[in-house]
Amino acid sequence: MNVDEASDQARFTEVFVPYLVDAFRLARWLAGSRADAEDIVQEASMRAFKYIRGFSGGNPRAWVLTIVRNTSYSWLAKNRPKDVVLSDDLNQDDREQFEQAGTQEMQTPETALIAKLEAEQVRKAMASLPAPFREILVLREIHDLDYCTIAEVAALPIGTVMSRLARARRLLSATIANGIP
Amino acid sequence: MTLSSQDELLLNAYVDGELDPIEATRFEQRLRADAALNAQVETLRALRGALRSDLAEDVPSPELRRRIMAKSNPPPRADRNSWMALAASFLIGAVLAGATSFGALNYRSSDDLAEQLVSAHVRALMAPQPTDVASSSHHTVKPWFNGKLAFAPTVADLGAQGFPLVGGRVDVVRVEPVASLVYSHGKHLISLFEMPNTSGASAPVTSHKKQGYLALSWSEGGISYWAVSDTAPDELENFVKLFRAATANP
Numbered sequence: 001m002n003v004d005e006a007s008d009q010a011r012f013t014e015v016f017v018p019y020l021v022d023a024f025r026l027a028r029w030l031a032g033s034r035a036d037a038e039d040i041v042q043e044a045s046m047r048a049f050k051y052i053r054g055f056s057g058g059n060p061r062a063w064v065l066t067i068v069r070n071t072s073y074s075w076l077a078k079n080r081p082k083d084v085v086l087s088d089d090l091n092q093d094d095r096e097q098f099e100q101a102g103t104q105e106m107q108t109p110e111t112a113l114i115a116k117l118e119a120e121q122v123r124k125a126m127a128s129l130p131a132p133f134r135e136i137l138v139l140r141e142i143h144d145l146d147y148c149t150i151a152e153v154a155a156l157p158i159g160t161v162m163s164r165l166a167r168a169r170r171l172l173s174a175t176i177a178n179g180i181p
Numbered sequence: 182m183t184l185s186s187q188d189e190l191l192l193n194a195y196v197d198g199e200l201d202p203i204e205a206t207r208f209e210q211r212l213r214a215d216a217a218l219n220a221q222v223e224t225l226r227a228l229r230g231a232l233r234s235d236l237a238e239d240v241p242s243p244e245l246r247r248r249i250m251a252k253s254n255p256p257p258r259a260d261r262n263s264w265m266a267l268a269a270s271f272l273i274g275a276v277l278a279g280a281t282s283f284g285a286l287n288y289r290s291s292d293d294l295a296e297q298l299v300s301a302h303v304r305a306l307m308a309p310q311p312t313d314v315a316s317s318s319h320h321t322v323k324p325w326f327n328g329k330l331a332f333a334p335t336v337a338d339l340g341a342q343g344f345p346l347v348g349g350r351v352d353v354v355r356v357e358p359v360a361s362l363v364y365s366h367g368k369h370l371i372s373l374f375e376m377p378n379t380s381g382a383s384a385p386v387t388s389h390k391k392q393g394y395l396a397l398s399w400s401e402g403g404i405s406y407w408a409v410s411d412t413a414p415d416e417l418e419n420f421v422k423l424f425r426a427a428t429a430n431p
Contacts, residue, residue, distance in 0.1 A: 003303065003411075006392050010304050020249060024241035038245045045249045111220075114227035119235035126232075140197065141232040142239075147199055163186075166193045169225055 008052050015055055016048045019064040022143055026065055029138040030072040032127055036079075044071035065143065065153045069135065076131075109177035117176070125175045133168035140165055184221070192218070196225040294354070295389040295396045295407070301352040301361065302372040302394065302409040311370055312348030312363050322349045326360055334360035334375040335404065337427040344371070344420050364420065369412035371420055378405040386421055388414075397421050 016023075023044060028037035044067050055063050117125075126134050132154075139150045150165075151158045175181075184192065194200050195208045212219050305311040314325040319336035326334055329351050338346060347363040352374065359376040384400040395417055396409045408424075410417050 003393060006300070006303050007307055010300055010307065014304075017249065020246060021240050024245070025236075025239050028239065034242075038241060041241065041245060042248060109224070111223045111227040114224070114231050117231050117234075119238075122231045122234065137232065141229050142236070147194075147197070162190050162193065165197075166186075166189050169193065169228060170189075172228060173224060 008049065011052045011055070012049050015052065015060045016045060016064055019061050022061060023064055023068045025142050026068050026135075026138060027072050029126065029134060029142065030069070030131060031076060032123075036075070040072050040075045041068065043075060044068045047071055059149065059152075061143075062145075062149050062152050065139070065145075066155075069153060073131075109173060114176060121180050125172060125180045128175055128181055129168065129171050133164065133171055136161065136164050137168045137172065184218075188218075192221055193225065196222060196229075291387070291389065291398065295391050295398070297354050298352075298372070298374050298396060298407050298409050299391040299394045301354065301374070302370075303392075305350065305352075305361070305363070305372060306370065311350070311372075313350040315348040317346045317348075319346060322346060322362065325349060326351070330358055330360055332375075332377045332404065334362070335402075335428045336362060337424050339364065339420070339423050339427060342423050344423065366410075366412050366416055366420065369410055369416075371408055371410040371412065371417065373424070374407040374409070376405050376407075378403055386418075399425070401425075 020041070023041045024037055027040040027044070028034060031037050031040055044064075048064065048067050051067075126137070129137075135154060136150060139145045139153055145153065147158055147161050147165075150156075151161045154161065156164070191200070191204075191208060195205060200208060212222065314322055316322050316325075317338075317340060319338050323334070323336040326349065334349075336346070336349070340346065344364045344366050347365050347370065349363065350361045351358050352361045353359070354374070354376065357376065359374050362373040362375070364371040364373065378400045380400075381403055382400065383402075384398075384405075386397050386399040389396040389398065394409055394411050395414050396407055397417055398405065398407045399421070400406065406421075406424075408417055408421055410420075412420075
């Protein structure tokens with residue numbers, strides 16, 4: 001092993017490994033199952049290792065989450081091509097419709113009803129949302145990222161982050177209020 | 182209830198703590214007067230709580246962690262792209278996991294220690310500064326360690342002999358802080374690690390080779406010393422000889 005490889009490994013250990021839990025959570029919410037998430041994180045770790053020299057400082061957590069996000073989508077496209085709707089693939093008209101669709105009306109389920117939900121029901125409700133909405137909710141609520149960092153990880157303008165997050169919450173509320181499938 | 186999209190964004194940003202203090206105060210005034218709006222805030226907070234409800238169990242398996250840790254320390258000559266090969270390196274992964282307290286495997290062999298110390302040396306070379314305290318005087322470096330370590334490290338000035346002191350830092354090895362002194366010699370840096378010697382026995386100089394680095398270790402006076410560098414072997418031996426002579430009890 002030469003010095004370059006040794007330093008790549010040291011960097012990988014410093015940059016990727018501390019965010020393994022974050023990586024796993026994002027992959028699990030995007031893919032739905034623990035087994036798939038582990039596959040994705042393993043693949044993401046190989047990508048991260050390969051590109052570790054490209055990490056030029058900045059926020060390592062955002063860097064790791066970006067790689068996991070991209071790996072999740074390429075993994076899903078390969079393994080479950082029928083399930084994924086990527087907003088990146090939509091044309092401009094479709095995309096606007098996609099962002100604006102639905103009513104502004106917020107179907108507000110009882111707070112007590114939400115509090116009583118089992119983790120499994122929450123995952124089901126989330127699974128029924130299109131991936132771009134699920135992703136933004138996970139980055140915000142599970143990873144507790146601020147809008148700027150979400151914009152960085154999801155490669156979106158900050159205005160889109162805001163409108164998509166609002167819409168994602170509306171959709172999730174409506175799903176819960178209407179009875180989770 | 183129906184919200185304007187502007188108000189909806191405001192509501193979301195408020196719940197996310199993204200409003201500046203003035204906007205937030207204004208929004209809170211509205212909340213006090215508007216029960217329906219307040220209910221929406223509660224709904225968003227309840228959604229957050231629901232999403233976070235099984236966070237504690239939402240962690241990767243120890244097996245995945247082991248596989249990925251193995252990646253950061255693969256065995257020599259193994260094909261790094263082959264997960265089969267990495268599976269064979271389970272032991273090394275477990276060793277590393279032990280080091281970060283995820284595993285229970287104890288390892289005490291000096292070979293693993295040499296590897297950790299070489300890694301610490303390499304990491305220091307990559308950092309913008311190889312030291313946390315930069316000084317060529319042991320009068321500055323030695324007191325800097327006060328309160329950072331459970332023992333007093335030995336520091337020698339060897340500038341006159343061609344090994345000027347560059348400074349010191351604290352590394353963590355086996356979850357214990359150790360003293361690291363940095364000396365320079367020509368274009369090369371030498372890391373001298375010092376840690377309490379649990380057995381207390383003195384040991385003669387032993388040499389270890391790791392990844393192109395030479396490590397020389399010895400123990401005396403209740404301290405284990407490890408000198409790590411990529412300088413020529415006879416230079417490092419010379420350094421060790423000079424250091425031991427300078428710090429020998431008269």
